[in-house]
Amino acid sequence: xxxxxxxxxxxxxxxxxxxxxLELCKPKVVALMLFTAWxxxxxxxxxxxxxxxxxxxxxxxxxxxxxAAAINHVVDRHVDGVMRRTQRRPLPTGHLDVRRCxxxxxxxGAIGMAILVLQxxxxxxxxxxxxxxxxxxxxxxxxxxxxxxxxVIGGAAGATPPLLGWTAVTGxxxxxxxxxxxxxxxxxxxxxxxxxxYRKEDYAKVGIPMLPVTHGDEFTRWHVLFYTILLVLVTLxxxxxxxxxxxxxxxxLLLGGVFVHHAVRMLRSRxxxxxxxxxxxxxxxxxxxxxxxxxxRFLPVLSDRIAQI
Numbered sequence: 001x002x003x004x005x006x007x008x009x010x011x012x013x014x015x016x017x018x019x020x021x022l023e024l025c026k027p028k029v030v031a032l033m034l035f036t037a038w039x040x041x042x043x044x045x046x047x048x049x050x051x052x053x054x055x056x057x058x059x060x061x062x063x064x065x066x067x068a069a070a071i072n073h074v075v076d077r078h079v080d081g082v083m084r085r086t087q088r089r090p091l092p093t094g095h096l097d098v099r100r101c102x103x104x105x106x107x108x109g110a111i112g113m114a115i116l117v118l119q120x121x122x123x124x125x126x127x128x129x130x131x132x133x134x135x136x137x138x139x140x141x142x143x144x145x146x147x148x149x150x151x152v153i154g155g156a157a158g159a160t161p162p163l164l165g166w167t168a169v170t171g172x173x174x175x176x177x178x179x180x181x182x183x184x185x186x187x188x189x190x191x192x193x194x195x196x197x198y199r200k201e202d203y204a205k206v207g208i209p210m211l212p213v214t215h216g217d218e219f220t221r222w223h224v225l226f227y228t229i230l231l232v233l234v235t236l237x238x239x240x241x242x243x244x245x246x247x248x249x250x251x252x253l254l255l256g257g258v259f260v261h262h263a264v265r266m267l268r269s270r271x272x273x274x275x276x277x278x279x280x281x282x283x284x285x286x287x288x289x290x291x292x293x294x295x296x297r298f299l300p301v302l303s304d305r306i307a308q309i
Contacts, residue, residue: 020090025066033161039290040165056119057168063112070105071136079206131160148214155188190227191282197275225263232256251292
């Protein structure tokens, strides 16, 4: 009986909604962001990664990103309750209320910022804070509802993780780090517009002016293709700068070719299922592309160490 009482207490106590709090942080999105941040860290220091940058940088960036995501949940709670994709989120279902969400967002955001300031460096803390403001306030509260170019302009906030990873290690902004930022910045529109085409009715229902809603599917499909081609060109920069070698170049071209294929097929077929396939591939594309950046950079280091044995 006592064990049953304890179990009931755990299900109704402060930890009862831990899954809802985790969902507030958009863990899948944050995980992808942290992966690109780790790539930035390792590219900045391929031979000796400072443990404090890896541990505290990851923790601080992750907490602040989770805070921004939670604020996004609060701002979008009404439209989330209408859209099919988001109806089961903690606020529309009533699992959590606004006060709890804002308290949680404020707490993890403050802890994350304190970690970055005290354990990493000031420039990473400042850039991370600007990313939070850009996503949670400028994009979510204003741009998302103001212009069909919302994801292009607001994409800057989501493109910062590799730059943050780089500054966490080096304490400065370098050209290579800005190229990593530019890759994700260029990747964001075709990635998100593919989803927006698939979820066009949802966005139209809640009055959010995503590009397919304001300009139609065909116009958006052409833009997905144009941005994908631009992305392929941008991904050549690490090689042209001499920062990465032939292995990365081959990987970037192959991945880019598949991405362009998806964009062309989406343009020709008009089938919404091709849009969601393009969206899913875009996530795989970014992960594998950044993996190529790491592998290409580390192979010479590994070869040198093997040769010294």
